Amino acid sequence: MNSYNKALTEGVNNIRTESISRSKRRELAIGYLFLWPTITLLSIFMFYPLLKTSYLSLFSTNIRGQTVAFIGIDNYTRLLGSADFYSSLLTTVLFTVYTVPTGIFLALLLAVLSHGKKRGMRGFQFVFCLPLAVSVGTASVIWTLILNPTVGIFNYALTQIGLQPVGWLIDADTALYAVSIATVWMNSGFLFIILLAGLQGIPDDLYEAATIDGAGPVRSFMNITIPLLSPTIFFVTIVSVIDAFQTFGQINIMTQGGPMGSTKVFVYALYQEAFRNFQYGPACARAIVLFVIILILTGIQFKIGEKKVHYQ
Structure with missing residues (x-):
């Protein structure tokens, strides 16, 4: 049984x-x-x-992009040994330094100023989001007109206060700054929305408790807003750096890498190599190197930046 x-x-x-x-x-x-x-x-x-x-990237190619001969890592060695590679990389790094911190700071400032329940704030939030609805091509054309040395509104404003006009996009000393200003405006809508969403996720009870304890706006911002918003800031920093290293549209429309190569960023140099010189093998090698650079930068940001992020 x-x-x-x-x-x-x-x-x-x-x-x-x-x-x-x-x-x-x-x-x-x-x-x-x-x-x-x-x-x-x-x-x-x-x-x-x-x-x-x-x-x-391991082959030499013809103008049709068809492989001709296997050359191993020769495309990489020639790329890493060329002055153009380091020049375009330096320009890209400078462009990133000019646009990423400035864009995040401006978007955070606008988000903090428009974050509240006061009357009319919805209208300001709508206006600050508008750059997101404008394509890179359209925005680049608009900023090219604004920065025009003869009929642009920037130079008109300078002449009205007694200053000399500036060749924003035709002077090698100012072209990268001019494109950076336009890029900050183009990215401000996306960054504003993300940071505003992060601000709205912070409980109001924390601010009320801080006010009762005698904390002022600055202290509350530094001790409550920044720590609780750090995951959002960390995210937009990584995304902005990647986007800056992949910038192409506004460079192609506004300056085409000039004058004198002062705005020739990494991706625009890649574009010239592939679609103007028809050197697809070296262009592919440049693309792989860019991928590795972005991967390393992202890893460094996670290694260093994530330690300062405070999760609830």
């Missing part, structure tokens, strides 16, 4: 285990089925181009 009960129990356990295993396999299959569209799109538009770029 005991052996019968034991066999029956084992049979029931086996059936239950098999049923659970079948259920898990079904859930796993359903999960992969839902992931399949995303995996397909990523494979077509991300993984395949990355593999193809890596492959072409």
Whole structure:
């Protein structure tokens, strides 16, 4: 009788285990089925181009982009030994330094000023979000007109206060600053929305408690707002750095890398190599190097910056 009960129990356990295993396999299959569209799109538009770029970077190509001969890492060695590589990289670093801290500071300032329940704040928030609705191409054309040395409003304002006009986009000393100003405005809408959302996630009770304890606006901002907003600031910093290193549209429209190469950022140099010089192998090598640089910078930011982030 005991052996019968034991066999029956084992049979029931086996059936239950098999049923659970079948259920898990079904859930796993359903999960992969839902992931399949995303995996397909990523494979077509991300993984395949990355593999193809890596492959072409090891070859010399003709003007059609067809491989001619395998040359190994020669494209990389020539790139790392060229002065143009370091010049474009330095320009990109300067452009990042000019735009990222300034853009985040401006967006944070606007978010703090418009964050509140006072009457009319919704209107200001709407206005500050507007740059997000303007494409890079349209914004670049607008800023090219604004910065025009003869009919631009910037120079008109300078002449009205007795100053000399400035060749914003035609002077090598000011062109990168001019493009940086335009870029800060272009990115301000996105950064404003993200930082405003972060501010709205901070409980009002903390500010009320700080006020009761005698803390002023500055102290509350430094001890409450900044620590609790640090994850959002960390996120926008990483995104802004990546975006700055991939900048192309406004450079192509406003200056085309000039004057005298003063605004020739890394991606614009890549564009010239591929679509003007038809050197697809070196261009692909440059793209892979850019990918590695961004990967390293992002890793450094996570290694250093995340230590200063305070999560609730």
